[in-house]
Amino acid sequence: MTIHSSVILGTDVEVGEYAVIEMGVRLGDRVRVGSHVVIKEGTVIGNDVEIGDHVILGKRPGSNKKMARKPSNDLGPLTIDSEVTIGSHVTLYTGLSVAEGVFIGDHVSIREQVFIDKLTIIGRHAMIEPNTRIGKGVTIQTGCYVTADTTVEDSVFIGPCCSMSNDKYMASGKGTHTGPYIKQNAKIGNHATLLPAITIGENAIIGAGAVVTKDVPDGVISYGNPSKAKT
Amino acid sequence: MTIHSSVILGTDVEVGEYAVIEMGVRLGDRVRVGSHVVIKEGTVIGNDVEIGDHVILGKRPGSNKKMARKPSNDLGPLTIDSEVTIGSHVTLYTGLSVAEGVFIGDHVSIREQVFIDKLTIIGRHAMIEPNTRIGKGVTIQTGCYVTADTTVEDSVFIGPCCSMSNDKYMASGKGTHTGPYIKQNAKIGNHATLLPAITIGENAIIGAGAVVTKDVPDGVISYGNPSKAKT
């Protein structure tokens, strides 16, 4: 392993083979770091955090000449609170904040300027874009795509392989970018499609495979393509 | 590389750079292990197995306080039979059994308590959940999601990016969890959605993008949202 001399380690920290821990990283007590993990400059990790093998923590966003959204230079560090569990082959960016007790599955990637609140579960292979807030006790199942500029309130359930979008005009340069707003306790069936800027109401239920093109009021069950309220 | 002194290696085994092989692992003859591979305690691998770079074999399941399904402590080892090919960036769990001649693509993750029978193909980025049985000569194409508690019989074809679910009540704590039951020779088009506990009959054909909400009888062609038999 390669640990920079400035790294601050808590008590009883275990670091796996061939791990790389860069300048200014802080690890709390009883943190377990898997093999081949890369923890980048300035990342802050609490107590009792488990980090699987082949994880990359604190990646800085990149870009090319065509990209509309240029990454900020001032994102702040990646911060991971206590009792978080991180699977294998995960990529977490700078400027992401993960609260206590969150579970992040294998092969997940989560971008900058995201907040994930306590005890939330992010399923394997899920993809979360920037500028997004995910509440407490949320379940985002395996293979979900959460677009940028999205809000997911507390206790929401999102089934496997759901997809969202945030740009009604599909990169035409018109309009603003707004993802869905999903209110508390809503449940979204697997493989559903959510269009930009829609609101899913409290306790609403979206059927599997639904294509949601309009707001869904509180408590309403909606399904189909385009999705319609059950009558 | 880092190989524990208790590891049993067959003849003509090649191990890549920076690989980590833990206590009690057994590798058969002519196994090729890529660079940065991690093989965890107790994993058993047959002859003529190819393991790509950055693969993790024998991961133990994790959890957090919110999860309904707690991992068992007694899953048994990961066992990989002869002539299996494993791509790069793959995560395979303990308690998974992979039969002779199976092909597993890059970026795949497969959980515990799964059996995959001979010559089956698991496409890149596919995700397979626990307590699932996949038959002989099955093709599960790239990006598919196979939910927990699922049965896929022999010679089934599942097109790219299909999704399934196993919990009709979406984490409400009601009902039991049952995935689809897909009978032999069924063919499922790309990006189809299967609801919990449905049966897809022998030689049935499901159209691309179909949302299957009810059982499909043997030999029937079904498509649409919700999917209906072709008339």
Next chain:
Amino acid sequence: MTIHSSVILGTDVEVGEYAVIEMGVRLGDRVRVGSHVVIKEGTVIGNDVEIGDHVILGKRPGSNKKMARKPSNDLGPLTIDSEVTIGSHVTLYTGLSVAEGVFIGDHVSIREQVFIDKLTIIGRHAMIEPNTRIGKGVTIQTGCYVTADTTVEDSVFIGPCCSMSNDKYMASGKGTHTGPYIKQNAKIGNHATLLPAITIGENAIIGAGAVVTKDVPDGVISYGNPSKAKT
């Protein structure tokens, strides 16, 4: 790090910890190689290329006894032109050519016999199959699946999580394999499904969640399952 003695390095190249660079690789000036990267035999990389951590470059295709499409032995090297940015946990195959200024996101995998033209963006977790040509200035968003034998012309926009297929008969051995042909400036909404051998016309717009079963003429807006032209 482990660098073969035959590797040709440009000026100001930086190579991360535990990287492996095999025989005959050429790196241009100012290339940055992340930690744990594996660059396989014969790969050719231009100037000012950034390669994230845990990337695998120049993988050779594998197969098993059941696979219809056997990999060629003569694919040529992976070639990456100048100013390309590659994220983390990426797998790129031999016989792939990436033009100047392309951006490839984290967790992407791209197969052999693919050409990606200048300034194109390949989103995170995207999967691209063999024998496919992608034009200039294209955006393929996060989680997209591009099937084999596909053409995507210049300036096309493909939203997140779209899926395609190339085999109408689903591995029955009938017919030829042909993916979609997507003409310039077409825009495809998120989570859309494209069937084999269809043509999407110039400036056509496909709605989110659409299932496209027939050709879509130039400039037409089409959505639904099956998708129909807006009237």
